[in-house]
C-alpha cells in the first residue's frame with residue numbers, strides 16, 4: 001500500500017524512487033520547496049532501509065589539524081589565521097607524535113588529518129607527517145588532505161597531480177576526506193572563497209584521486225548565501241563524477257556556523273533545513289553508499305533524528321574537533337563509543353562500529 005503524502009507532489013517522486021529511477025534537478029528543488037518534511041523523510045528512509053536496513057555506522061577516530069595558518073582566508077572560515085596572528089600554530093613532528101601518543105591506549109582506527117595552506121611548510125613535511133602517523137598507528141587508516149591541499153602540494157613541489165597523489169599514497173595516505181568543495185558554483189566561489197581552487201579544479205583533482213585508487217568523501221557547506229538550486233547542482237555534479245569513478249564513499253552535508261567568520265550576521269541553519277538536506281542528498285545521490293549526519297555540525301540530537309531521514313552514519317568519536325567549534329558549534333568536542341552507541345540505539349537503529357572502508361569492527 002502506498003502512503004498518503006500531505007504534499008501530493010511527493011507521490012510521483014516516491015513511485016520513481018521505488019522504481020529506481022533517477023531524480024531530476026526539478027525533483028531535488030521540490031524536496032526543498034515542499035512543507036511535507038515527514039513525507040520527504042519517509043521517501044529518504046525507504047532508500048536508507050533498502051541499502052542499510054537498521055544499521056547505523058560510526059568510527060573510532062581522531063582529528064589532527066596540523067596547522068591553522070592559511071593563506072586562503074575563506075569568508076566562512078573561523079579557523080584560519082595569518083602566520084603572525086595571535087593563536088596561530090603549526091605542529092612539528094614531535095607535536096604530531098605527542099598528539100598521537102596522548103591517545104595511544106584508545107582503539108582509534110582512523111586519523112582524520114587536514115590543515116590550512118601554510119607557506120612555511122614544504123612537501124617533505126607532508127611526507128614526514130604521513131610516515132610519523134603510520135609509524136605510531138600502523139593499523140589505523142589515514143584519511144588526510146582535501147583536494148585543496150593536493151592542488152597546493154602539487155604547486156609547491158613542482159609535481160603533477162598524479163605524482164603528488166602517488167608520493168602521498170606511498171607515504172601512507174589511505175583515503176581523503178570530503179572538505180574543500182564547499183559549493184560547486186562559480187558564483188559562490190567568487191563571493192566566499194576566491195583564493196581557493198574553484199569547482200572545476202576540485203572536480204578534476206577528485207577524479208584524478210579516484211583514478212589512482214584512493215577513495216574520498218564529498219561534502220557541501222550549506223546555510224550561507226547559496227540558493228536551493230545551487231545545492232541541487234552541487235549534488236548532481238557529484239553524482240556525475242560518481243557515475244564515472246565510483247570513488248566516493250560518503251557524502252556529508254556541513255551546516256554553516258557563522259561565529260568568528262566574515263559572515264557573523266548569518267543565522268544558524270534550521271532543523272528543517274538540516275533534515276531536508278540529509279534527505280535530499282540520500283535521494284539525489286543514488287550512486288553513493290553512505291550519507292553522514294555529522295553530529296559536530298548539527299548537534300547530537302538532530303543527528304539522531306537524521307538517521308530516520310536518510311543518514312546511515314554519524315561519523316565518529318572525533319576526540320578533539322577544532323574547525324566548527326571555532327565557528328561557534330555547541331556540540332561536544334568528542335563522544336565516547338558508549339555515547340555514540342546509545343545515541344544510535346535510542347533512535348531505534350543498530351550501531352555498527354566500522355573502519356574507514358565500512359568494514360564492521362567487532363569490539364567487546
Ligand code: V47
Pocket residue numbers: 076077078176177178179180181182217218219220221252254255256257258261294315323324327
Ligand atoms: O572544507 C569551514 C567546513 C570543512 C566552517 O570527509 C565549516 O569524513 C561550517 O570536510 N561552518 C572541513 N563548516 C570539515 C570536513 C569534514 C568533516 C567531517 C567529516 C569529513 C569526512 C569531512 O569544514 C571545510 C569547510 O567546508 N567549514 N568553516 C564553518 N564556519
Ligand code: SF4
Pocket residue numbers: 070071072073074077078079080115116117148193196
Ligand atoms: Fe584555509 Fe580551509 Fe579555512 Fe579556507 S576553509 S581559510 S582553505 S583552512
